Amino acid sequence: MKSPRSLLLGRHQGAEAKLDLIRARTLASLKGSTGSIKAAPISAPLWRVLWIELFYRPRHAWAGIGACGLLALGINGLAIFSSDLPPTASSSPLVAVEEAVRQRSQLLAELRGQTPPLSPHPAPITAPDRNRRRSAIRAESGLGIA
Amino acid sequence: MRCVKQDAELPVPAARRGDPDAWDVLFRRYQLPLYTYAVDLLRDEHLALDVVQETFLKAFRHLDSLRDDARFGSWLFGIAHQNIVSHWRRLGRSPFSDDPVPESESSADPEPGFDLIRVEEREAVLAAVDALPSAQRVVILLHFLEDFPLAEIAAITGTFVGTVKSRLHYGKAALRQRLSTIVPRP
Numbered sequence: 001m002k003s004p005r006s007l008l009l010g011r012h013q014g015a016e017a018k019l020d021l022i023r024a025r026t027l028a029s030l031k032g033s034t035g036s037i038k039a040a041p042i043s044a045p046l047w048r049v050l051w052i053e054l055f056y057r058p059r060h061a062w063a064g065i066g067a068c069g070l071l072a073l074g075i076n077g078l079a080i081f082s083s084d085l086p087p088t089a090s091s092s093p094l095v096a097v098e099e100a101v102r103q104r105s106q107l108l109a110e111l112r113g114q115t116p117p118l119s120p121h122p123a124p125i126t127a128p129d130r131n132r133r134r135s136a137i138r139a140e141s142g143l144g145i146a
Numbered sequence: 147m148r149c150v151k152q153d154a155e156l157p158v159p160a161a162r163r164g165d166p167d168a169w170d171v172l173f174r175r176y177q178l179p180l181y182t183y184a185v186d187l188l189r190d191e192h193l194a195l196d197v198v199q200e201t202f203l204k205a206f207r208h209l210d211s212l213r214d215d216a217r218f219g220s221w222l223f224g225i226a227h228q229n230i231v232s233h234w235r236r237l238g239r240s241p242f243s244d245d246p247v248p249e250s251e252s253s254a255d256p257e258p259g260f261d262l263i264r265v266e267e268r269e270a271v272l273a274a275v276d277a278l279p280s281a282q283r284v285v286i287l288l289h290f291l292e293d294f295p296l297a298e299i300a301a302i303t304g305t306f307v308g309t310v311k312s313r314l315h316y317g318k319a320a321l322r323q324r325l326s327t328i329v330p331r332p
Contacts, residue, residue, distance in 0.1 A: 002268065003290075004271060004275075004290040005291055005293075007268055007271050008182050008186070008272070008275070008287070008290055009178055009179065009182055009291070010268075011182070012178065012181055012182050012185060013178075015178070015181055015185075015191070015195075016177075016178065018195060019177040019178060019181055019198060020177075022177070022195060022198055022199050022202070023170070023173045023177055023202070025199075026173065026199055026206075027166060027169060027173070030169070030203075031166065
């Protein structure tokens with residue numbers, strides 16, 4: 001009884017002639033393309049060995065590292081881009097400080113019984129000149145004794 | 147025990163040195179098994195011949211990547227397998243799908259009144275192999291054609307040894323069942 005191998009091969013025995021032709025053509029083309037039928041050298045040059053061992057074989061690992069690097073660059077670029085956006089009114093520290101100063105000066109004015117300053121930048125409050133004479137102050141305000 | 151010629155006896159070292167006679171011997175040794183493998187999977191004679199030629203050319207160009215000369219056969223079948231898969235993809239077929247072969251391509255189902263006893267065993271075996279799902283057929287062909295060990299079949303097909311073992315087991319079981327239906331034992 002024939003083995004399965006011989007059965008399988010026997011079915012395509014008729015293609016042997018075409019296969020012989022292909023084999024002959026392939027060998028001829030190899031001879032023609034290289035001048036001689038010389039395959040790749042057994043001892044490859046050092047640079048080729050290094051290239052294959054360091055880069056070509058672990059190429060998937062290198063691709064992964066490259067992808068991680070690109071991802072990190074992308075995230076970094078996104079962070080820089082988002083920080084370049086104009087600040088909102090609520091997020092600006094300068095505006096917050098100005099608001100706090102305005103509230104403090106308004107509170108101070110209320111405590112003194114004055115009207116709150118209209119300007120967002122209140123004029124500096126000067127201390128009264130204690131060296132002036134009371135008569136001079138009365139004369140300026142029109143309360144002087146006639 | 148392997149029933150086919152051991153790869154260690156093949157003139158691979160001479161082929162590395164560029165000996166044309168060595169290449170001729172190697173090509174001659176593998177041309178029909180490679181063609182059988184390709185044509186049984188692709189079911190196209192011209193594509194199978196293309197696969198054989200591409201495999202020879204790639205083998206010649208990349209022989210330096212073969213580390214173990216004793217595995218020349220499985221290495222060569224690996225190249226052929228990759229070519230077949232790329233042809234499959236070009237044809238829009240999913241490689242190793244478990245879809246069974248259409249019944250029209252298989253002569254397994256006898257017509258009513260057909261005398262089963264007259265069916266030759268040879269035809270029955272081939273028809274049963276043809277009727278296997280492609281994933282099992284790949285493994286069965288590699289096992290029958292070259293008697294490759296499971297690890298080498300796994301390397302050729304790019305699958306796990308366990309997967310190969312399972313496919314071989316179920317493939318053989320399917321063959322047995324089909325053959326027992328077609329050629330009933332006396």
